[in-house]
Amino acid sequence: MAQIVRALDKAHDVKNFDCGSEALNVWLCETASQHIQKMLSRTYVLIDEDAPEIILGFYTVAIRAMTPVGDLPAAMQRRLPRDVPGFTLGRLAVSREAQGQGWGEYLLAHAMRRIREAAESVGGTFMFVDAKDAEAAAFYAKYDFSPMPSNPLRLLKPIAEIPA
Numbered sequence: 001m002a003q004i005v006r007a008l009d010k011a012h013d014v015k016n017f018d019c020g021s022e023a024l025n026v027w028l029c030e031t032a033s034q035h036i037q038k039m040l041s042r043t044y045v046l047i048d049e050d051a052p053e054i055i056l057g058f059y060t061v062a063i064r065a066m067t068p069v070g071d072l073p074a075a076m077q078r079r080l081p082r083d084v085p086g087f088t089l090g091r092l093a094v095s096r097e098a099q100g101q102g103w104g105e106y107l108l109a110h111a112m113r114r115i116r117e118a119a120e121s122v123g124g125t126f127m128f129v130d131a132k133d134a135e136a137a138a139f140y141a142k143y144d145f146s147p148m149p150s151n152p153l154r155l156l157k158p159i160a161e162i163p164a
């Protein structure tokens with residue numbers, strides 16, 4: 001039994017994924033593939049090689065619109081131009097059955113590495129995450145993401161702090 005991360009495709013059973021958040025379930029089922037087709041974002045799924053259609057977890061990453069430097073936490077504003085580029089981890093979820101076994105942390109680390117690699121190719125200063133509620137924000141804060149001053153459910157981390 002080996003778990004691997006793959007790009008979402010038609011072989012994956014999006015209909016039966018349940019992470020406990022209806023909004024995230026519906027997004028995976030109805031929107032993720034459309035976003036891939038339109039190249040708006042990319043979704044990656046955690047699967048078991050022995051049952052590769054079953055989605056154990058997923059994350060979605062995308063480029064982010066330029067962020068005005070004045071919106072950043074004061075300590076992160078130094079020596080940057082007026083607007084800074086970045087990437088977003090738009091969604092992250094683990095199925096109910098697989099929660100509490102370290103897969104959320106694993107997928108977050110996977111997404112961080114992917115974003116670090118993209119930033120090394122094309123530039124990108126910050127990785128942003130959009131937490132769906134305060135509990136999810138607490139999950140990201142565990143991994144040293146800092147809240148944006150204007151919105152505590154949007155958190156960020158300098159990509160330079162992600163190990164290469």
Ligand SMILES: CC(C)(COP(=O)(O)OP(=O)(O)OC[C@H]1O[C@@H](n2cnc3c(N)ncnc32)[C@H](O)[C@@H]1OP(=O)(O)O)[C@@H](O)C(=O)NCCC(=O)NCCS
Nearest residue numbers: 019093094099100101102103104105131132135136138139
């Ligand atoms: C939040 C979520 C992704 C965590 O995934 P998971 O696989 O259960 O988490 P892990 O087992 O990897 O836990 C890693 C650490 O985060 C902690 N953690 C897990 N869920 C947490 C939460 N909701 N809030 C704060 N900390 C949390 C764990 O206690 C663990 O810490 P420890 O190592 O000190 O014990 C998962 O519970 C989930 O999909 N929830 C529903 C959707 C959601 O809330 N997504 C968040 C993004 S919007």
